[in-house]
Amino acid sequence: MYSAATMLFALGASYAAVPLYRAFCAATGYAGTPKTGMGKFEPERLHPVTGARRIKVTFNSATSEALPWTFTPQQKHVWVLPGETSLAFYTAKNTSKEDVIGIATYNVLPDRVAPYFAKVECFCFEEQKLLAGEEVDMPLFFFIDKDILDDPGARNVTDVVLNYTFFKARRNKQGHLEPDAAKDVVDASLGWSHYEHAEPIDSSSDAKGDTAVKPSA
Amino acid sequence: MSFGRPGSSQILQAAPPDRGSFPLDHDGECKAMMSAYLKCLKENKSASTPCRNLTKGYLDCRMQRGLMQKEEWENIGLGAVNGSPDSRGATKK
Numbered sequence: 001m002y003s004a005a006t007m008l009f010a011l012g013a014s015y016a017a018v019p020l021y022r023a024f025c026a027a028t029g030y031a032g033t034p035k036t037g038m039g040k041f042e043p044e045r046l047h048p049v050t051g052a053r054r055i056k057v058t059f060n061s062a063t064s065e066a067l068p069w070t071f072t073p074q075q076k077h078v079w080v081l082p083g084e085t086s087l088a089f090y091t092a093k094n095t096s097k098e099d100v101i102g103i104a105t106y107n108v109l110p111d112r113v114a115p116y117f118a119k120v121e122c123f124c125f126e127e128q129k130l131l132a133g134e135e136v137d138m139p140l141f142f143f144i145d146k147d148i149l150d151d152p153g154a155r156n157v158t159d160v161v162l163n164y165t166f167f168k169a170r171r172n173k174q175g176h177l178e179p180d181a182a183k184d185v186v187d188a189s190l191g192w193s194h195y196e197h198a199e200p201i202d203s204s205s206d207a208k209g210d211t212a213v214k215p216s217a
Numbered sequence: 218m219s220f221g222r223p224g225s226s227q228i229l230q231a232a233p234p235d236r237g238s239f240p241l242d243h244d245g246e247c248k249a250m251m252s253a254y255l256k257c258l259k260e261n262k263s264a265s266t267p268c269r270n271l272t273k274g275y276l277d278c279r280m281q282r283g284l285m286q287k288e289e290w291e292n293i294g295l296g297a298v299n300g301s302p303d304s305r306g307a308t309k310k
Binding site: 081119138 | 263
């Protein structure tokens with residue numbers, strides 16, 4: 001009888017171990033479990049580190065040739081402290097006679113700062129429609145995470161460049177908006193230009209619409 | 218992001234913003250606050266700290282006009298900044 005009870009208990013304990021382990025790891029962050037929730041946007045992280053060296057963030061802009069917009073930053077730089085949420089502006093004007101939908105991408109240089117550059121709210125990756133002749137201000141609310149001071153490779157960086165590129169938007173096969181430009185141009189605007197890429201999978205042969213994965217020759 | 222990008226097990230270069238995208242201010246309702254902020258930046262050698270009250274003012278302008286989702290100031294890092302009066306008070310979520 002006792003052995004049966006012991007076996008049942010052991011069986012039950014092995015089932016209970018999974019959620020218990022998960023709860024323990026999530027609470028303590030043991031073995032690298034990411035602490036979910038607001039993550040790097042938790043309010044406690046958003047305090048300026050007074051006394052830290054200021055970082056100069058420079059704003060650049062570019063537009064694709066297919067896009068009839070002017071797009072310029074309203075300030076050349078902003079000097080920010082780590083952990084300090086800051087505002088910056090770009091202005092975009094549709095110089096054509098039609099309404100145009102644009103979509104923006106961006107990258108951050110140097111690469112080692114990119115994981116610490118956090119955008120609270122901006123105007124990128126989603127479609128932005130400008131009416132013919134319209135000019136509009138586009139704000140960007142961001143901060144540089146204070147963990148950058150703990151990263152020996154990145155803590156001495158004082159110059160950060162933010163490059164925004166606006167593309168014309170088009171709909172792809174799935175009906176999603178995407179930049180109307182060659183893939184390598186879009187990749188370059190995202191900062192991937194010096195990485196090797198795998199061949200894109202050719203999905204034009206699936207007549208029935210399901211995306212079968214084919215080995216790229 | 219709705220368009221393709223190379224996957225990576227490391228932190229991705231361009232992560233989407235936490236709160237998404239600002240709606241466009243088509244009517245320029247907050248342009249005056251923006252100009253005030255930019256003027257402050259020019260006067261303070263582009264340092265962002267002295268102008269944080271205007272940052273708060275601009276975002277408050279957007280929130281009042283439905284151009285930004287309302288948010289407690291502490292949650293966006295502006296809790297300690299004196300700016301436009303905090304009419305929402307310290308409400309619990």
